[in-house]
Amino acid sequence: MTGKGGGAKSGKGKGTRSSLSGGQRQLRTAVKSSNKRTASSQRWLERQLNDPYVAASKREGLRSRAAFKLREINGRFNFLKSGQRVIDLGAAPGGWSQIAAEIVKALDGKGQVIAIDYLNFEPIPGVEILEMDFTAPEAEDELKSRLRGGRADVVLSDMAAPTVGHAKTDHLRIIGLAEIAAAFAADVLEPGGTFLCKVFQGGTERGLLDMLKRDFAVVRHVKPPASRAESSELYVLATGFRGGASEE
Incomplete structure (x- = not known):
């Protein structure tokens, strides 16, 4: 079995409500392609970099989205x-x-x-x-x-x-x-x-x-x-x- 993947630095969460609001917008980050990455790896990296929950977990010191x-x-x-x-x-x-x-x-x-x-x-x-x-x-x-x-x-x-x-x-x-x-x-x-x-x-x-x-x-x-x-x-x-x- 595996645990929950993903992760930012450790720390405590801040309340029971999500910190994300419906009106938040985030500029999309483009990732340059690389011969060392597969197409699926490229898609995963772009998704991670543009995921507001990943960004929020880092801000709040949470281990993962x-x-x-x-x-x-x-x-x-x-x-x-x-x-x-x-x-x-x-x-x-x-x-x-x-x-x-x-x-x-x-x-x-x-x-x-x-x-x-x-x-x-x-x-x-x-x-x-x-x-x-x-x-x-x-x-x-x-x-x-x-x-x-x-x-x-x-x-x-x-x-x-x-x-x-x-x-x-x-x-x-x-x-x-x-x-x-x-x-x-x-x-x-x-x-x-x-x-x-x-x-x-x-x-x-x-x-x-x-x-x-x-x-x-x-x-x-x-x-x-x-x-x-x-x-x-x-x-x-x-x-x-x-x-x-x-x-x-």
């Missing part, structure tokens, strides 16, 4: 609150953990954020980082042992499986990771808890959706403004954990 996705989703549904215990799965480079730590007031000792990823990334104030593959057999027990009271209020997952270029295979890998994350959430969440997970349009497999609808009061699909319009990226937000309904 992905931080705005969590900020926007929470701004709409308000599921992150002061004092909560949060687990961020596939956390690197740490954008989501930054936003979560600020909102739950982890730096003040009120809330708690535990970030896990097999990739190493720079420390974040108020966040406990566990460098481990979330899919490893011992990962769940290790996370529980670090949680206050052994349970969480929110489980976040922006994990993405490595792609092989075969659409069906890639989709199955992504859904597989989402199912593992959902099963973990059902095992670790307090009643009333929240699970937010990345999936992709095409869409959430019936098995995963049935699992979430059984275990949570409300399940919805969300595409925040920070998700690129051309991307098939989508998030499933499950709220109101029923407290072990899957074990009945």
Whole structure:
């Protein structure tokens, strides 16, 4: 699995609302072509240089543009609150953990954020980082042992499986990771808890959706403004954990 890509220098976010306004305009930066870059690399570089979220993440000291996705989703549904215990799965480079730590007031000792990823990334104030593959057999027990009271209020997952270029295979890998994350959430969440997970349009497999609808009061699909319009990226937000309904 991989964490959230992209990245600016570390630092704290500034509130739960996006700093981007609808009226903002940005001069487009042209990138000279190079024989050392492929056409796809050229397009990626131009997109990064002209992406207002990338620029905003640098201004605010956020680890990645992905931080705005969590900020926007929470701004709409308000599921992150002061004092909560949060687990961020596939956390690197740490954008989501930054936003979560600020909102739950982890730096003040009120809330708690535990970030896990097999990739190493720079420390974040108020966040406990566990460098481990979330899919490893011992990962769940290790996370529980670090949680206050052994349970969480929110489980976040922006994990993405490595792609092989075969659409069906890639989709199955992504859904597989989402199912593992959902099963973990059902095992670790307090009643009333929240699970937010990345999936992709095409869409959430019936098995995963049935699992979430059984275990949570409300399940919805969300595409925040920070998700690129051309991307098939989508998030499933499950709220109101029923407290072990899957074990009945």
